[in-house]
Amino acid sequence: MDSLTELDSFLKSNGGPHSSTLPHKQPFVIGVAGGTASGKTTVCNMIISQLHDQRVVLVNQDSFYHPPSVEKLKKIHEYNFDHPNAFDTELLLSCMEKLKNGEAVSIPNYDFKGHKRSEQARQINPSDVFILEGIVILHDPRVRGLMNLKIFVDSDSDVRLSRRIQRDTVERGRNIENVLDQYARSVKPSFEEFILPTKKYADIIIPRGADNDVAIDLIVQHICTKLGQHDLCKIYSNVFVIFSTFQI
Template sequence: MDTKSAVELMESSAEVHFSGFHMDGFEQRKASIEQPTTSETDMYKQPFVIGVAGGAASGKTTVCDMIIQQLHDQRVVLVNQDSFYNNLTEEELTRVQDYNFDHPDAFDTEQLLRVMDKLKHGEAVDIPKYDFKSYKSDDMLRRVNPSDVIILEGILVFHDPRVRELMNMKIFVDTDADVRLARRIRRDTTEKGRDIGAVLDQYSKFVKPAFDDFILPTKKYADIIIPRGGDNHVAIDLIVQHIRTKLGQHDLCKIYPNLYVIQSTFQIRGMHTLIRDAKTTKHDFVFYSDRLIRLVVEHGLGHLPFTEKQVITPTGSVYTGVDFCKRLCGVSVIRSGESMENALRACCKGIKIGKILIHREGDNGQQVSSSASMVWYKSLFHLVILTSYALINDQLIYEKLPNDISDRHVLLLDPILGTGLSFFFVLKLQVCVA
């Protein structure tokens, strides 16, 4: 089965308004899916980089937090431009009240570019923590690991064209100047203990001019403009949906339309964490693996055909429901598939279960078990005739199947427990098995 390149273009218009959310035209970008290979370089997936800009106290952090919260099933990391302020010299410290922290020269953009380049290439980085009391980066570093989504937030992240070029999506948080000033006064007087007169003096001397000269002009580079910041829930929802679509371009579901992936939840991620932890006991590993397998079995059964059925309830009313699919059987790929049999029996009372044992010749001539090989997954249509596993270097060693398997819906059981993943294929056999 050949992988087709996927080109997904976001439709754009001169200006689209929707519930206070308007798009000044998404830049059309091509996103292609690489041909699947076994090399680590080819397997690497570029992260989706989102830039979030706007004036100080415009609500950028709130918007970022809401995006991260809704993308809970993805690995997301937040990088703040504030972490890359230049350290002030002794001379600058003596007149810190005259230093413009809203000017592009206040940031170490070169260091920011180095950090982003490493993250985009799948390398972990240490990001400095800027101390606004000493006006220097302290010795404490924040370790940031590679992620599916990188959010770069800051007042001037759109100013440098080299930084803009890294972004797949650019968001400008547009909030009224009076609201931003009120938030800044509240924040600086409450959190920083500053005098309100000093806050207003800094705002009129540096903040407002810098916004007009450097920040506001970058609004034209934004793909999306969000009025009212975090209060605009419609805009946040649409942005998250678009990000999910872009991330989904690399999913196998986009390549193989009959492949279903169970949506991740905190429960599922928690169980994955436990069974992948080297310190997890054997008892806990078995318990949580069984829970995951049960979820996979239940999900797989949901893709079987159902027929509508009406029943009379104990109260005498008519309930229209569905009737379970009849004539099922399971086929367990020895040995790993047997770990799914108990879950299948618990869901399907009295189900028949057959067995098959296969192996294939590896590239070096050694035999490898089917559950360690993904080759035959590429040719699922060969499973229609179970005895044809000998194709594509696969050889059928043993098979014990129900005699009437050709008249049943077959549930092929073959989990990959070592990585916390389980595969559960639902197939309909249309031909007789010799």
């Protein structure tokens, strides 16, 4: 039995005014932004693999892309997938609100080939740590407000473009001409207008992305320390509830 459960039983058996339920333990939320193919997902997976004792869930902002209308699908080469308005941020916020309240949610899976949400949604359960990853995840102040730690993955643009060509032609059903055209038309301009300016909100900037083992180790150490303090703070706040129960 953990100490919070013991405190909960103690409060219930003493019938104090705060005895109904303990507040839900708040998860630690990390935001990971950066340009396309900067290595955001790879960095997140490295952090997750080093946080083996914690329950960690990765939530990709891509899951919250608005599906373009039939009209817009006909002119898909003109659609800007790198604009903050391309994402359903209200849905992301409501899912995070539920998760923070200890409720499970269902989030869409995204199909990059068809530019749509897949039929099969993904079930996400409450967890100790959530990592929100995406190109403009640091853009909206309400989403930033959910985060305990903000990270910007900073990789060289030529490296990112060459990775993007490789990835999109192999995994996302594009040809080199599509990738280069989209890059020049919307990916690069939107990076400069919406993504790069969010670097200023980051607590930590990781140069060279996933190649930077030292930065990733430091981030993992920081998260472990904060998670320890998190638990301690919760226990202290419940001890305070016991004292106020006795005083009443």
